[in-house]
Amino acid sequence: MTLSHHSRPGPESGPRTRRLTVAQALIRFLAAQYTERDGVRQRLIAGTWGIFGHGNVAGVGQALVEHADVMPFHQGRNEQAMVHAAVAFARQRGRLSAQAVTTSIGPGATNLVTGAALATVNRLPVLLLPGDYFATHPADPLLQQLEHPTAADVSVNDTLRPVSRFFDRVTRPEALVPSALNAVRVLTDPAETGAVTLALPQDVQAEAHDWPEEFFAERVWRIRRPAPDPAELADAVAAIRSAVRPLIVAGGGVHHSAAEDALRALADATGIPVASTQAGKGSLRYDHPADLGGIGHTGTAVSDDLARTADLVIGVGTRYTDFTTASGTLFQHPHVRFVNLNITAFDAHKMAAATLVCDARAGLASLVDALAGHRVDPAYEGEYRARKERWQRVTEAAFAAPDDSAVPTQAQVLGALDAVVGDEDVVINAAGSLPGDLHRLWRARSPRQYHLEYGYSCMGYEIPAAVGVQQAAPDTPVWALVGDGTYLMMPTEIVTAVQEGLPVKMLLVQNHGYASIGGLSESVGAERFGTAYRHRAPDGSFTGAPLPVDLAANAASLGMDVLRAKTVGELRAALRTARAAHRPTCVYVETDAGGAAAAAAPPAEAWWDVPVAEVAAREAAVEARKRYEQEVTARRRPL
Structure with missing residues (x-):
């Protein structure tokens, strides 16, 4: 590997530069980025996944070969799958280390969209580096180029805009510096993270530029743990102290913040039970006395029964999806209130809640201190523990x-x-x-x-x-x-x-076949149509042999x-x-x-809203609509 340095000796010399292509500079920059939380440092971009085509093979592909000493490469088979692998890597590493994904232009780039949406929905960092059209437009249309008759700057990569937390198309070498810094800023921000896309025109990838050495200096991005606002904390403590039947809903933010010990400390000190979303399950070990298991449409009987009578719901790092709230029908106490602890204000304000906009671990630790001496009524504690034991017997019978x-x-x-x-x-x-x-x-x-x-x-x-x-x-x-x-x-x-x-x-x-959708289809009067993997029967339906x-x-x-x-x-x-x-x-x-x-399998313990045909000729759909109209009356919108 040969690197060209441009510098002159002496105190009057200007800043040192390094001549690299845009792709080479980006790989070198990414290799020097680190995160640090609680004194533990990790490399931010631990490796790059790639499938090469004409839109990235000569740029990012060549750069990965040339800089293999600093950037591990992983060969993928499907662009969407590469994003999934990178997202899972980031989740396992607590969002402190991530991976990049590079593809060619055209179908390679658009195959990223599903994975990008998954990353952003789940608040998990992944860096996407799709190839793009020639910035200089020497010959249009290129192979795999989407021509837009009234907007020449549109490319298929624009499909990644709505599913990315940050998007930029780097059309000039010097634009890489602010774009790369912004990309890393978003990737490392616990309130903003998700998919980040830097679309890279294939001619720009290969273009050489004199880069300031400072661009390649090691940078440490410290992951902050903002503490709760004192006034918000006081309001939350007052609400908890006055509650008779409080319930904690633990979401994925507990894991992202490594707040499991703090949550356990709060449950141990106060006796407040904990139910978990799909992303939050495992926030308490299953055999902890306060752990009630999953909540919502796919939740346990004990979680959902307590949710219906809870007068205070304390959401920690949860987005309150429709599965968690049973499509707005779960929390039925006439005077139920919500306190939401979330690092993202957007999520903290859901359910018309009193907010604690802060890091989950910092917020839970503050609640432990501020609630010293407070504990739920022993009768409530005895009630949910007895229900937990009954559900354990249900689990053992199902297993x-x-x-x-x-x-x-x-x-x-x-x-x-x-x-x-x-x-x-x-x-x-x-x-x-x-x-x-x-x-x-x-x-x-x-x-x-x-x-x-x-x-x-x-x-x-x-x-x-x-x-x-x-x-x-x-x-x-x-x-x-x-x-x-x-x-x-x-x-x-x-x-x-x-x-x-x-x-x-x-x-x-x-x-x-599709067992889940088959059951749902039956419940809404669609009679499992098109959900089984079977041969066609003589009547044309898919009801023959497997x-x-x-x-x-x-x-x-x-x-x-x-x-x-x-x-x-x-x-x-x-x-x-x-x-x-x-x-x-x-x-x-x-x-x-x-x-x-x-x-023998336990049924759903709470409703989920899937609208049923309002008019239909088939009896199954007519009956399903009657059930739907009964269930939907339980929906409430917290205000």
Whole structure:
């Protein structure tokens, strides 16, 4: 590698510069960025994922080769999957370290949009570096260029604007300096972070420029922990002290702030119970006396019953999605109030709440101090603990199989996995019917164990996410829980796991279609139309025999070791073998989804609003509309 330095000796000499291409300068700059929180320093951009084409191979691609000593490179197979892997990496690292993703122009760039939306919705940092059209327009249209007849500066990368927290198109070399600094500012801001996009015209990527040496100096971006405003804190303390049935809703912000110990201290000191969103599950260990499990549509009976009677809801790092609030029907106390602790004012003000706009750990620690001596009524504490014990029996019944020769239900699959994992294992899922069963039943043992992407609920997330988590935590057993629908959407990064020697474990559950949407379809009068993976019947419906696909054979063809399990006993043995494996391993199981087996799984404990056809000829839809009109009357808007 040869670097050209331009400088003159002597005190009168001007600033030292380095002559590099725009792409080379960007890679060098990114390699020198660090985060620091609580005295712990990490590299911000730990590596770059890439798929190369004519829009980035000569620019960013060449720069990654030339600067391989400072920027690790990871070869992806699908652009969306690369973003998922990077997002999962950042989540596992507590948002303190992230990855970049580079693609060509055209379809490579637009394939980033879904992953970018997922990152921004979940408040997780990822840096996107898509190629773009020639800034100099030497010949239009280029291969893969979208021509806009009235706006020549529009490119397909503009699709990334609404899903990015920061977007810029770097059309001149000197524009890279402020753009790169702003990109890192947003990536490291706990209140602003998400997808950040720097669109890079392919001619500009390769253009040389004299860069000031200061641009490549090591920079440390300290992650702040803002304390609560004293007046807001006083209001929150007064509300908590006056509440009879308070309930904490723990969201993903608890994990992002590493506030689990502070939350446990508050629960221990006050006896206030804690329910968790999908992103917040694991904020307390499952066997903590105050942990009630998941809340909302996919929550536990104890969480949802207490939520209906809570007179004060304390939201910590939560966005209050419709699944959490049961579409506005969950919190039914006539005088319920909300106190929201969130580093983002936008989220803190939801539910017409009294706000604590601050870091979650700092805010919870302040509440512990300010509430010294306060504790909920012993009768309330006894009530929720008794309900927690009853729900534990429900979980154990759902996990239990009649004998080892039985074909497992989906809940029994989770029970078998629950018996195998250790505290350090990470379990990843995102969409389908599994998130509901996991949120209700999974017994999270540590803050990072439960890794559900349910902000965007994106099918295809699980396998690339397992790759990203395994990169972030190389000595940790990582499980991707995948249904057949998700598997068929994005198995590509199995190849990456094999190439990189990452011992991810995939639990592949075959239930012949979209089980979650099938159930939802039935509940809204759509009669499971188009949700099963089956042959067409003579009447044209998809109700024939299951399709003769062999997903286990497909996983094996991509390089995984595959263990097939037909019974509960075989499943347990296969899971133990997979956990000990040192290379990518798939456990394949077909579940029993019908009859008494289906009835054994706990049902939803709260409503979710999916509008039903107001007029219909089919009886199923007419009856579903009647139920809908009854349920929707319970909706309330806090004011």
